[in-house]
Amino acid sequence: MPAKKKKSGKKGKKGKKSGKAKTPTVIDGISTEEMSKEQLEEHIVRLREELDREREERNYFQLERDKVNTFWEITKRQLEEKKAELRNKDREMEDAEERHQIEIKVYKQKVKHLLYEHQNNISELKAEGAVSLKLAQDDHRGEELDLRKDKRALKVSLKEQELSHEEIIKNLKRKHDEEITELRSDFERQAKEIEAKYEKKMRTLRDELDLRRKTEIHEIEERKNGQINSLMKNHEKAFSDIKNYYNDITLNNLALINTLKEQVEEMKKKEERMEKQMAEISAKNKMLAEPLQKAQEEVEELKKELANYEKDKETLRMTKARLRLSEEDNKSLKWEHEVLEQRFEKTQDERDELYRKFVKAIHEVQQKSNFKNLLLEKKLGALADTLEKKEAQLNEVLSASNLDPTALTVVTRKLEDVLDSKNSAIKDLQYELARVCKAHNDLLRTYEAKLNQFGIPTEELGFKPLESTVGGQSLGQGPAGLVSAPS
Secondary structure, rough: HHHHHHHHHHHHHHHHHHOOOOOOOOEEEEEEOOOOHHHHHHHHHHHHHHHHHHHHHHHHHHHHHHHHHHHHHHHHHHHHOOOOOOOHHHHHHHHHHHHHHHHHHHHHHHHHHHHHHHHHHHHHHHHHHHHHHHHHHHHHHHHHHHHHHHHHHHHHHHHHEEEEEHHHHHHHHHHHHHHHHHHHHHHHHHHHHHHHHHHHHHHHHHHHHHHHHHHHHHHHHHHHHHHHHHHHHHHHHHHOOOOOHHHHHHHHHHHHHHHHHHHHHHHHHHHHHHHHHHHHHHHHHHHHHHHHHHHHHHHHHHHHHHHHHHHHHHHHHHHHOOOOOHHHHHHHHHHHHHHHHHHHHHHHHHHHHHHHHHHHHHHHHHHHHHHHHHHHHHHHHHHHHHHHHHHHHHHHHHOOOOOOOHHHHHHHHHHHHHHHHHHHHHHHHHHHHHHHHHHHHHHHHHHHHHHOOOOOOOHOOOOOOOOOOOOOOOOOOOHHHOOOOOO
């Protein structure tokens, strides 16, 4: 496209030259008649270069046109080939569709045969299931009758056992009530003793804490007084420095006044000489009097401001120093306050955690110890009852059978052996009971010591732990694991 435009432009130029032969052509604002030979030659060279460039562009576009034609022929040939392949594929698809329809018909026939066989099988299975269900129902009816008979027999036996158990439960409840009244009286007495003891401990602990608080307050007051004294010393030192500074200034001013007095005397002497000149200068002085007075007033004001500035500057420096010290003290006190608050929160959390653990452990120990005490007491009661029964039976047997002395000695020896074994079993049970009670009391003392260590009063527990006194005199003050077995 650009080559064509250039060619048409060139033809237009030639037409203009042929149509207007009489009128001179204008090149670069200059007519050809006014151009020199060198300019015409340069113009011819430019035209030749433009001609060569146009020829190259024409050759390039001819090549591009040939390439496009070849590409078009190749794509046209490929398009025809693809159309032929598409027609072949259409024929293959039609053949496959026909084969697929035939296969579908065959499979439909097979499915019909399978459905017929399936219906036959289902009918046979239903008949078999009905027969088996009838047999199973007959069996279940027989089993149900047997189970109902067993149920009636069990109900009768259960009723008899309930009647016998009710009598036993009444006796046990009566004994249990008597034991509870005795235990309650013992526990109330022990609770009163423990309460009196811990009230005494609490008073001593409160006195110690008050003394500690007073000593800490005294130390804080001493630190405060020391800081106040240091601030007063710094203030006095700064005041003495300012006082010395102003004394030096006053001495310098006195010396200056003396020198000025001497100069005044000299000036008086000169004044006599200068009176003549004063008459001449008086007129000028009258003119300069007012500006001079204003300048002097300004000088006085500036001197006053300078003196006030120095004073303010010194006081500002001292105030900044005091402010810096007070800020440092404030920061240190804030830091100490934050540290103390964190410690206080940490101790509160530890106190709450210990309190929860203590309450939980006390409940567990009380439950375990009560349960063990009841078991041991029941065992002891049962053994005592069996022992009395055996003694009564033995006495009856001995009185009923008139044995000779040798046989009687043998029987008594065997009886003594049995009694010794029973007594040893009773002592072992008593030892076990004493060890459990001792462990309970030691745990109570340990938690009381922890509470005193963390400053928790026992009144905040919500209950009063009871100290067991079963076998108390024979245990001693050692730990529960070191209770010696009775010999």
